[in-house]
Amino acid sequence: MTNERKATLTIEGQDPVEFSILSPVHGNDCIDIRTLAAKTGMFTYDSGFLSTAACQSKITFIDGDKGELLYRGYPIEQLAKHCNFLDVAYLLKHGELPNAKEKQEFVAIVKKHTMVHEQMAKFYQGFRRDAHPMAVMVGVVGALSAFYHEAEDFSDVEHRNISFNRIVAKLPTIVAMAYKYTMGEPFMYPRNDLGYTANFMYMMFGNPCEKYEPNPVLVHALDTIFTLHADHEQNASTSTVRLAGSSGANPYACISAGIGCLWGPAHGGANEACLNMLEEIGDVSRVPEYIKRAKDKNDTFKLMGFGHRVYKNFDPRAKLMRGICAEVLKEQGLENDRLFKLAMELEKIALEDEYFIEKKLYPNVDFYSGIVQKAIGIPTTMFTCIFALARTVGWMVQWEEMISDPEFKIGRPRQLYTGTPARDVPPIHQRDD
Ligand code: CMC
Numbered sequence: 216m217t218n219e220r221k222a223t224l225t226i227e228g229q230d231p232v233e234f235s236i237l238s239p240v241h242g243n244d245c246i247d248i249r250t251l252a253a254k255t256g257m258f259t260y261d262s263g264f265l266s267t268a269a270c271q272s273k274i275t276f277i278d279g280d281k282g283e284l285l286y287r288g289y290p291i292e293q294l295a296k297h298c299n300f301l302d303v304a305y306l307l308k309h310g311e312l313p314n315a316k317e318k319q320e321f322v323a324i325v326k327k328h329t330m331v332h333e334q335m336a337k338f339y340q341g342f343r344r345d346a347h348p349m350a351v352m353v354g355v356v357g358a359l360s361a362f363y364h365e366a367e368d369f370s371d372v373e374h375r376n377i378s379f380n381r382i383v384a385k386l387p388t389i390v391a392m393a394y395k396y397t398m399g400e401p402f403m404y405p406r407n408d409l410g411y412t413a414n415f416m417y418m419m420f421g422n423p424c425e426k427y428e429p430n431p432v433l434v435h436a437l438d439t440i441f442t443l444h445a446d447h448e449q450n451a452s453t454s455t456v457r458l459a460g461s462s463g464a465n466p467y468a469c470i471s472a473g474i475g476c477l478w479g480p481a482h483g484g485a486n487e488a489c490l491n492m493l494e495e496i497g498d499v500s501r502v503p504e505y506i507k508r509a510k511d512k513n514d515t516f517k518l519m520g521f522g523h524r525v526y527k528n529f530d531p532r533a534k535l536m537r538g539i540c541a542e543v544l545k546e547q548g549l550e551n552d553r554l555f556k557l558a559m560e561l562e563k564i565a566l567e568d569e570y571f572i573e574k575k576l577y578p579n580v581d582f583y584s585g586i587v588q589k590a591i592g593i594p595t596t597m598f599t600c601i602f603a604l605a606r607t608v609g610w611m612v613q614w615e616e617m618i619s620d621p622e623f624k625i626g627r628p629r630q631l632y633t634g635t636p637a638r639d640v641p642p643i644h645q646r647d648d
Contacts, residue, residue, distance in 0.1 A: 222246045226255060241276050241285075243268075258629045268449075270457065271620065274307060274612055275448040279525035284532065286446060287311070295535050300441040301325065301411050304383055304608045307446055308615075321380075322411075328384035329405035329414065331392070332362045339396045348393040348600050349478045355389050356382075357471030369463070369618055378466050379611045386604045387411065391418030394597055412438040415604075420592065432546040433591050436539045437601075440584060443532040444602050446609025452476040452483065456610040457617050461626040466614055473610045474603045480519065483581075483606070486598040489520035490554070490585035499560045506561075510570045518565060520582030522574075532580035540583045543590045555586055 218236040225231045232254045235247045245268045252258055261267045276285045284291040287306050294303055298312065305313045305321050313321055338358055342351050363381065368374050392402050395418075403418045413429040416437065421427035447453065455476040459469040477483035496505050509518040523530055544550050562578055565571045588598050617623055 218244060220244075224251075224255070226257070229255060241278065252629075258631075260631050264449075264454075269454060269626075270449065270617065271622075272448065272613070272616060273310070274616060275446045275609070277448055277525050279523070279527050282526060282529040282531050282534075284447075291443065291531055292535065295439050295442050298442070299410070299412075300438045300445070300605070303442045303445050307608055307612045308379055324380045325384040325411065326407040328381045329388055329407060331385050331388050335362065335389075336392070336402055339392060339402075342396065344397060344399060346397070348390075348397060348596055349474065349484075349603070351393040351396065352389065352600055352603060353471050353475050353478075355393070356386075356474060357468055359385070360465045360467035363467070369466075375466075375615055379615070382467070382470065382607055382611060386607050387415035388418060390597070390600045390604050391415060393600060394419055394594075397596070410434070410438075412441065430546070433543065436543045436587060437591060439535070439539055440587065440601065441605040443535060443580060444584075444605035446606070446612065450482065451479075452606065453610060453613050456614050458626040460614045460617055461624070463625075466611060469614055470607055470610050473606070477603055477606065478599055483599045483602040485519050485579070485581035486585040486588070486602065487595050489581055490589060490595050490598070492519045493554045493557055493561075493585075496557060496561070499557055502557070502561050502564055506564055506568060509565075510568075518561070518571075518576070520578055520585070521565060521571070522576040523579045526577065526579065527575040529577050530579045533578045533582060536580055536583035536587065537578075540587045540590075543587050547590050549590050552586075552590070554589070558582070558586055 216237050216239070218238045220236045222234045222236055223231050224234065232251075234251070237245045237247050239245070248259060259267070274287065276288075277283065286294060286303060287310055289306070289312075294306075298306070301322060302312055302318065305317065309317075335355065335358070338355060339351065342354070359382070363378070388405055395402050401423055403421050403423070405414050406417050407414070409417055409429070413431075413434045416429040416434060417427055420429075449457075452473040456469045456473040459472040460466070464472075480488040492505075496502060505516070505518070508514045508516040509521075540555070544552060544555055549555065562582070565576070565578075571577075584602075585595070585598055588601060589595070593601065
C-alpha cells in the first residue's frame with residue numbers, strides 16, 4: 216500500500232519533514248500524517264473531514280466523480296439486479312456472496328432470530344404514542360444490550376457473528392413494532408415462512424383480524440431499497456458508529472448512536488424532510504419560488520434530496536431508485552400522483568439551473584425514496600427507520616472491521632481552540648458550600 220512517492224512538508228523555521236503516501240486499491244492517495252504531531256508539534260485542521268481518511272476499509276467504495284458505488288467490489292447496479300438484501304448482507308459481512316449452502320444457512324439463522332424478547336414489547340409502552348419512531352428506535356435498539364449480555368465479549372468472533380445475525384434479524388421486527396405502537400395496533404409476530412422483506416411488510420401492514428399477503432412487486436421494491444441503503448462507506452452515521460465503538464462500547468449501543476446521527480435532515484432524515492418539502496411546495500406553480508429560496512444565501516432553506524458530499528456527478532442509488540419509483544407508482548396506479556409530478560418538475564428545473572449545475576447538486580437517493588415509500592403505504596415518519604433497518608448491516612460490518620483492525624485505537628480528534636485564553640477565577644467568587 217505504501218507508495219514510492221513521499222510528501223515533504225516545509226514549515227517556516229523548521230526542517231522539512233517527509234511523510235509516506237499510501238495508495239489504496241481505488242480512490243485518492245493518502246498522506247500518512249500519523250507522525251505529524253510528534254515530528255512538528257502541529258495538528259491538521261479539517262473540520263467536516265473534507266480531506267481526511269479516518270480509517271482503512273475493505274467494505275465499500277464510492278467514486279463520487281464517476282457516480283460509482285461498490286460493495287466488496289461489486290457495482291451496486293449488478294447487486295440490485297441479481298441479489299436480494301440478505302445476499303447483500305452476507306456479502307458485506309463475509310466479503311463474498313454466499314453459495315447455495317451458505318445462503319440457506321444464513322437465511323435459516325436470520326429466521327431463527329426474528330422474534331424479540333417478550334419483555335421488549337413492554338419497553339415500548341414507556342414511549343408516548345406520538346413519539347417519533349426514530350426516537351423509539353434509538354431507545355429500543357440501545358436497550359438490546361440490556362437483553363443480550365454476551366454481546367459484550369467482542370474479542371470472541373462467534374459472539375460478534377451472533378450479534379450480527381441477531382440484529383439483522385430483529386431490526387425489521389423492531390421497526391414494525393415502532394410503527395404498530397404509534398398506530399395503536401397490536402404487534403405482529405414475525406412469519407418465518409415469508410422472506411425477510413415480505414415478513415417485514417407483513418409485520419407492518421398485517422393485523423390479526425385479516426389475512427394479509429405482501430404484494431411481490433412492492434416486496435421486490437422495498438428489498439431493493441434495503442440493498443441501496445445497506446452501506447455507504449464513512450458517512451456521518453457510520454463514522455458515529457465507529458467512533459462510539461472505538462471506546463469498546465457494545466454494538467447495540469453503537470448502532471443506537473448511528474440511528475441518532477442518521478435521523479438528522481442532512482443525512483438519513485432527508486427522505487422525510489424531502490417529502491415534507493414537496494407537501495409544503497404543494498403545486499408545480501410554486502417550484503420557481505422554492506428554487507429561488509434554495510439559492511438565496513440569506514435563506515436557510517435547502518432543496519432536500521439534492522446534493523451529496525461525495526457524489527458530484529450523479530448518485531447511482533438515485534438512478535436505481537428513480538426506476539423503482541416508476542415501477543411502484545405503476546403497480547399502485549399512482550402514475551399521476553400529485554407529489555410525484557411535482558418532484559419530477561422540481562428535478563427538471565433544478566437540473567437545468569445554473570446554481571445547481573455549478574455546485575454539482577444532483578438528486579440523491581432520498582429524493583425518490585420518500586415517494587416510493589409513500590406509494591408503498593409507509594408513513595413519512597417511518598422513512599428514516601427503513602433507512603436505519605438497512606444501514607444496520609453496514610454499521611455492524613464497519614464496527615466489526617474497526618475492532619478487528621490491528622491498528623485500531625480509540626478515536627480522539629484534536630481541536631483548534633478558539634476560546635478565552637487561560638485566566639484566573641476573580642477573587643469575588645468564593646465557594647459557599
Ligand atoms: N440546496 C441548495 N443548496 C445546496 C444544497 C441543497 N440541497 N446542498 C448544497 N448546497 C450548496 C451549499 O449551500 C453550498 O453553497 P456555498 O458553496 O455557496 O456555500 C454548496 O452547495 C456546497 O454544499 P455543502 O453544504 O458545503 O456540501 P456538503 O458536502 O457539506 O453537504 C449535503 C452535503 C448532503 C449535507 C448537502 O448537499 C445537503 O444538505 N443536502 C440536502 C439534504 C439531503 O438531501 N441529504 C441527504 C444526503 S444523501 C443520503 C445520505 O447518504 O444520508
